[in-house]
Amino acid sequence: MFERMILTLFSILGLLNGVFFSIIYRKSKFYIYIVLSLLISLSAAGFFLWYARGYDSLGSWSLWLGYLMCGIMVAEIIAAAPLFACTMLSFFRKIRSIARIGAVLFMAMALGIGVYGAIDGNCSEEVAHVDVYVEGLPEAFDGYKAAQMTDTHIGPYFRYTDLPGEIRKARLEGAQVLFFTGDLIDDIRHMPEAAQTLSTFYGVFPDGIFYVWGNHEYYRGKDYIEEELEKTPVQILANEHLAITRNGETLYVAGVDYPWARGEAMKEEMDEMTDEAFEGIPAxxxxxxxxxxxxxxxxxxxxxxxxxxxxxxxxxxxxxFGKPLWTPFTYTRGAYSDGTHLGYVSRGDASWFPFRFSCERELVIFTFHRK
Structure with missing residues (x-):
């Protein structure tokens, strides 16, 4: 279904952009523009889907070609609205030449953004450092460091062979515990290797690794992923909590499952999950x-x-400039506070689609301080 959706979407975009160009340039053989645009768009989407299936057996050339094809896909999306605007302007004879130049420039800019974003989005990562000041924090946890990893989406762009380096980086930053907040893997053919990596590195963190479920675990096969994770010492928190103890003092870690309800029912589901996770934690x-x-x-x-x-x-x-242009989420990226407590939405250590623009991948290191 996902593959059909991708192919359908980019068939429509290819056709539309081809129609826009044919109108802008007023060519009698308009079908050439339409067919060419459709072929480019479908080739890019087709390669994206094909590469995701067979990247393991392909050389490094395929990754760079993958970046190019992802860039073309992004360009098709970005260019659609400006091309439509240029199409409308082209009906005015006096500014038709400007509309034609604009169409070419917009398409070139969209392609540049797409290809740059695909390469840089997969290759660049920020290590973000966040200080957390807590009133009444137990003295044993003053200066305590925790790392957050999330949304690695192990597959063709962030491979299972990249996971050890990412975890090692967290430990080198001084993290004493690793919190993984879901969407570990998409290509579950490599779940055994991913689980082995988590098992191998569990011991390098004095307080281990804690894990909660994301939506992609459900998409890709949660039962199998859970089966493999249960072979490791990783602590899976599904509406429950555990304690980290240092020098007789305690810091609790609660974890919740992924909510599937929508609207008001989702709020109720999240309330129930959180209540269950906090049950038994001292006030x-x-x-x-x-x-x-x-x-x-x-x-x-x-x-x-x-x-x-x-x-x-x-x-x-x-x-x-580091800010989303539009978001469907209440909380999208970075730190949020209600004035007393802190929340953080990570941009993710990777993604299933490599394009990023003004939104680098991130590994987050939190340092706790007594207030």
Missing amino acids: GAPVILLAHHSDFLDEGFKKGAILTLTGHTHGTQFGL
Whole structure:
């Protein structure tokens, strides 16, 4: 179904952009523009889908070709609205030449943004450092460091062979615990290797690795992913909590599952999940809440969690000056606060589609301080 949706979407975009160009340039053989645009768009989408299936057996050339094809796909999306505008302007004879120049420039700009974003989006990563100041934080946790990883989407762009380096980077930053907030893998053919990596690196973090479910685990086969993770010492939190103890003092870690309801029913489901995860935690105790969906920040604020960590949004992967241009999410990227408690939405360590623009991948390191 996903493949049909992608092919259908880019068939429509290819046809539309071809029609726009044929009108702008007023060519009698308009079908050449339409067919050529359709072929380019379908070839890009087709390669994207084919590469995802067979990247393991292909050389490095295929990755760079993949970036180009992803860039073309992005360009088709970005260019559609400007080309439509140029089409409308082309009906005015006096500015038709300007409309034609504009169409070419917009298409070139869209392609440049697409290809650059595909390459840089997969290759660049920021290590973000966030200081968390907590009133009443147990003294044993003053200066404590935690790493958040999320949305690696192990597959053709972030491969299972990239996972050890990412985890090693978190430890080198001084993290004493690793929190993974979902969407570990898309290509579950490599789930055994991913699980082995998590098992191997579990011991390098003094307080281990904690994990909560994302939506892609359900898409790709949660039962199998869970079966492999259960072979590791990784702590899976599904509407429950565990404690980290240092020098007789305790920091609680609560984790919730992914909510599938919508509208008001989703809020009720999230309330139930959070209540279940917090059940048994002493009142006023310091708690870190782990979730995949960013709407859980509200739950963390309501429950008094000192820090709520989520992912899921990928920061929208597109923006300007470090800010998203548009977002369907209440909480999209970075730090949020209700004035007392902190929430953080990670842009993700990777993504299933490599394009990013003004929204780098990130590994997040949190340092806790007594207030």
